[in-house]
Amino acid sequence: MITPTIRSERLTLDALLPADGDAIYRYCQDVEVQRWVHIPSPYTRPDAQYFVTAYAADAATSTALTLWAIRDESGSLLGVIELRHEPLASATVGYWLGKEHRGQSIMSEALATLMEYAFDPLGLALDRVHWESFIGNTASAIVARRAGFHFEGTMRQSVVHRDRRLDTWHASLLRGDDREIQDGWPL
Ligand SMILES: CC(C)(COP(=O)(O)OP(=O)(O)OC[C@H]1O[C@@H](n2cnc3c(N)ncnc32)[C@H](O)[C@@H]1OP(=O)(O)O)[C@@H](O)C(=O)NCCC(=O)NCCS
Known part of the structure; x- marks a missing residue:
């Protein structure tokens, strides 16, 4: 889906550009990104180039994915947020x-802003995230x-990451939820 531009107090969410490749490459060297995100490891420059060109272009023309760059006031790339449509x-x-x-x-601000847009009938008009x-x-x-997501539980050994089978946590936000912090999280 073509990336709609969404703004919040500190952030702009907009399309990922080929010029973002260097920042993507640098950020994806980080052990925490490699630990928690499904990206190649080691993460190479061609991986970053693929992400900011083919992956972003495919997202723009597909109904399955919307991909946003998260930027500060100066336009610098801070990170990425995406919705995989079902x-x-x-x-x-x-x-x-x-x-x-x-x-x-920053991610709390980006997610809250994106959820407003996602549930807005004039935005993405979603029912559930x-x-x-x-x-x-x-x-x-x-x-x-x-x-405001509601924790729904743990799925046992439900994903393979770096040759290991891992449990996953799951939560959801519905259009009518009040966005208050919910009990029940294992934190
Ligand atoms: C997850 C992530 C996007 C959060 O972004 P962020 O902007 O730092 O998030 P926020 O600042 O809004 O909040 C994170 C909170 O978690 C806390 N936190 C971070 N790591 C923590 C840890 N290991 N244990 C406990 N709390 C932790 C922070 O202190 C912060 O709380 P605070 O605002 O009360 O101080 C970021 O940590 C990240 O990119 N991690 C690596 C990739 C990843 O895990 N992506 C998600 C895959 S599901």
Whole structure:
């Protein structure tokens, strides 16, 4: 899907550009991104080039994915957030930030802003957004909990990552949810 531009107090979410390749390459060297995100490891320059060209172009022409660059006021790339669309107005959210941009509530701001747009009938008009992470990803879970997601449970050994089978955490946000912080998270 063509990337709609969305703005919040500090951030602009817009299309990923070929010029973002160097930052993507640098950010994806980080052990936390490699630990928690399905990206190649080792992560090479051609991997970054593929991501900012073919992957981003495929996303723009497909109904299966919307991909946003997260940028600061100067236009610098801070990270990425995406929605993988599923049937009947639902989607799964995924996100990561460059190491030096973490711990400033940037992803909390990006996710809250994206959820407003995702459920807006004039935006993406979704009914349900799903969040998942490998078990133990506390930073990601804090972000989802802050956005009002309801924790739904752990799926045992449900994903293979770096040749290991891992449990996954799952949560969801529905259009009518009040966005208050919910109990029940294993944090
Ligand atoms: C997950 C991620 C996007 C969060 O982004 P962020 O902008 O740093 O998030 P926020 O600052 O809004 O909130 C993160 C919170 O988790 C806390 N936190 C981070 N790591 C933590 C840890 N290991 N244990 C406990 N708390 C942790 C931070 O202190 C922060 O809390 P605070 O705002 O109360 O201080 C970022 O950590 C990241 O890119 N991680 C690597 C990739 C990844 O895991 N992506 C998600 C895959 S599901």
